[in-house]
Amino acid sequence: MTLMILAACAFVSLIVGIATEGWPKGAHDGLGIVASILLVVFVTASSDYRQSLQFKDLDKEKKKITVQVTRSGYRQKLSIYDLLAGDVVHLSIGDQVPADGLFLSGFSLLINESSLTGESEPVAVNAENPFLLSGTKVQDGSCKMLITTVGMRTQWGKLMATLSEGGDDETPLQVKLNGVATIIGKIGLIFAVVTFAVLTESLFRRKISDGTYLSWTGDDALELLEFFAIAVTIVVVAVPEGLPLAVTLSLAFAMKKMMNDKALVRHLAACETMGSATSICSDKTGTLTTNHMTVVKACICGKIKEVDGVSDSKSLFSELPDSVMMMLSQSIFNNTGGDVVFNQDGKREILGTPTETAILEFGLSLGGDFSEVRKASTLVKVEPFNSAKKRMGVVIQLPGGALQAHCKGASEIILASCDKYLNEEGNVVPLDKATIDHLNATIDSFANEALRTLCLAYMEVPDGFSANDQIPADGYTCIGIVGIKDPVRPGVKESVAICRSAGITVRMVTGDNINTAKAIARECGILTEGGIAIEGPDFRTKTEEELTQLIPKIQVMARSSPLDKHTLVKHLRTKLDEVVAVTGDGTNDAPALHEADIGLAMGIAGTEVAKESADVIILDDNFSTIVTVAKWGRSVYINIQKFVQFQLTVNVVALVVNFSSACLTGSAPLTAVQLLWVNMIMDTLGALALATEPPNNELMKRTPVGRKGNFISNIMWRNILGQSFYQFLVIWYLQTEGKWLFGIKGENSNLVLNTLIFNCFVFCQVFNEVSSREMEKINVFEGILNNKVFIAVLSSTVIFQFIIIQFLGDFANTTPLTFNQWIACIFIGFIGMPIAAIVKMIPVGSS
DSSP: OHHHHHHHHHHHHHHHHHHHHOTTGGGHHHHHHHHHHHHHHHHHHHHHHHHHHHHHHHHHHHTOOEEEEEETTEEEEEEGGGOOTTOEEEEETTOBOOSEEEEEEEEEEEEEOHHHHOOOSOEEOSSSSOEEOTTOEEEEEEEEEEEEEOGGGSHHHHHHHTSOOOOOOOOHHHHHHHHHHHHHHHHHHHHHHHHHHHHHHHHHHHHHHHTOTTOOOHHHHHHHHHHHHHHHHHHHHHSOTHHHHHHHHHHHHHHHHHHHTTEEESSTHHHHHHHTOOEEEEOSTTTTBOSOOEEEEEEETTEEEEOSSOSOGGGTTTTSOHHHHHHHHHHHHHSOSOEEEEOTTSOEEEESOHHHHHHHHHHHHTTOOHHHHHHHSEEEEEEEEETTTTEEEEEEEOTTSOEEEEEEEEHHHHHHTEEEEEOTTSOEEEOOHHHHHHHHHHHHHHHHTTEEEEEEEEEEEOTTOOTTSOOOSSOEEEEEEEEEEOOBOTTHHHHHHHHHHTTOEEEEEOSSOHHHHHHHHHHHTOSOTTOEEEEHHHHHTOOHHHHHHHGGGEEEEESOOHHHHHHHHHHHHHTSOOOEEEEEOSGGGHHHHHHSSEEEEETTTOOHHHHHHOSEEETTOOHHHHHHHHHHHHHHHHHHHHHHHHHHHHHHHHHHHHHHHHHHHSSOSSOHHHHHHHHHIIIIIHHHHHTTOOOOGGGGGSOOOOSSOOSSOHHHHHHHHHHHHHHHHHHHHHHHHHHHHHTOOSTTHHHHHHHHHHHHHHHHHHHHHHHTTOSSOSOOOTTGGGOHHHHHHHHHHHHHHHHHHHHOHHHHTOOOOOHHHHHHHHHHHHHHHHHHHHHHTSOOOOO
16 A cells, blocks of 8 residues: 555656656656665565465475375376376275275275265265265275276366465464554554644745745645655555565575475464474374384294394294194284285385384295285275274185184283183183283283284184174184384484473373383483373373373373374363474374364375374474474574564664654655665565574574463563664764764755765664674674575665665765765664664563
8 A cells, every 4th residue: 555655656756846847857756766666566576476486386295195006907106196097096094085986895984075075974985885086085994996087077176176275374473463563554654644744834834934825836846745755655664564574484484494304384374383382292103213113023822032133034933833823824914904016126015004014024024925815815894903993803704614803903902802812832722811911911021112012813703794794802812912113213312302402392192002102202202200101091081170280291191092182282272371283194193183283294104184184294204303393483483573673673763763853853864765765675675684594503492482472572672672772863963963073064965964864874774684683692693604695685785775875866865975974874883783782781571
């Protein structure tokens, strides 16, 4: 709006100027305003354009989804954009259906069609109801689907064609700053109206005293127009258009840099929120650990063996009877969601979740043959792994027609379902107390070594079992227990220590056994003295009051269900007013990711459902990247605070100087074009310089802002008022005593003085911009050379200022200055830096 008013002002100025003074002299004022408007518009437009290009890149990255497809006779990973009609896609729990297609084969398939139909009740898809629609999500089960339609011809495509995706909502900080900008704008408007009234009144008084109030010349009209332009520019300077621009620039800059640091930001607000995070609830598998599982210990038929990287484990268990090994192979290869395939190069590849691949690898090292075992029996029913039941089961038909059920899952849960076990001779014997105690002790000893334990069991199923029946829940025979190791990622311990020093509490929430969880948490430095490790079932029984007492001390939650994680996050947010970040990769993490202030999903191991619910996708699945995101988040917040401090200083000085001068002397020392140039330095270039400061390690040594922190802190007010007071005194002194100080005489004296005031004012801003790099530290030069943008902005500001003063006098109402006058102006500006340093020593509260 203000730019439109200025454009009208420039238009009138051009007509009146050319009519009274002729071309080109009369056009200088108008063209000066036009040039300033074009500059502001150009810089803003180019920054917006760059940001839109960045969003396009991010969008491309966001849509990089791969699926497993059988094409040309072998199984491979493909991007969903390379799918064709006729491909067979393998879907499992948590996947998004990539195109329209038909169900070929699968088990217990439940599809959530709420994204298309709005119905929250999942739909069972089978041979009778075989239609699968793109955009829907697999809630349970697994299947193979044949693709029939892709792209815009799918139901989802037709739906999307009718709506265009909206841009990002404003972030909380932008909303806060828009509020600040509106208030300042209103104050500026009042100042502008009063200034215009005072200047016009002084013109009338002069005309009356001269007795010329009845004869109006073009010069008088030009003067009135100049007053109007000054009033408008007061509004322009007062309205900090740079605030939203600074936020956008800072967030866009942070997003780009975070992309290089392996974090893909899906929502702009996430950068900023992460800076305020006070608590991180992290998943264990894949985030704190490497997510490459291997079986390192196994207890089969009561014999415990270490399987430490031995590719041929067959010799380890050679004394076991063949019947046991056969049963073990059947259990491992039939009861799995994974697959063993040969790729184009003829290399063997194991596909599936890390746990599945570890067990399949173990089965192969025992000498088993995956395809042979699978061919020898027929799958009757499959119940895929479910995070609530913590088990997976299948029923198979053996060559003789007998039915057998196999199950595997969390050791305590499966062991509780067993009443028999296989002994060393391979005989099925009832479980007695001594054996149960021995097996439980084995599970505990595995877990204490930070191993994830899985129990394998089977049972004979009576004839007459059909695919519609439930797989039996108990009566199983225990085959053995395997211990799977997932080593802690390098750098996690250091990252957790950084979080602790930054005032961020890290909690581990996992579905694993409590002993495994505690062992890993100690290794990472999450579980400390006085910290509590609790199990999900225990956590669920607590009352609201008990939870409020307990949750701040909880550092590890094991055997947790998706709902427990959700409850923990909700309680931290609502009752304890924490800003919570949650990391997760599974479908079961989606509710907590959605509930959290900021959801971080894993880009490699994460399911599509988890990624959809998240704000940031960690592309390398690494906990250290989360710390980087927090550091960038803090950097964004502080950079914008620095910019606001710098901008408000200029606003206060420009407003007070022009207003007081207009009221007291009847003329304003800073003209419309000059104020527009200051506005340019302040808004656009200042935003560019201060909003792109990279983060330093100091940021992670202070406490987080949290939910209730004030944006404009006492420290900022102290710096703003201290600097404004100095600048105001300098300009006011120059206005009253400047001619005497610089020895300016002659008819041109007013123009020289105003040029000096303008030059001093600009150099005060240049040095204040350097001072604003740090809000509390005296040393503002540390790392300044690393920020190329800052150096470039500062240099271009000084060069432009030199050109404006020396060569663009007609446009900017300035006159060339002498060398000594330039030195004096730079010196006056520089004095602002020691003054800023002294002001920083004044103690104020931090809020």
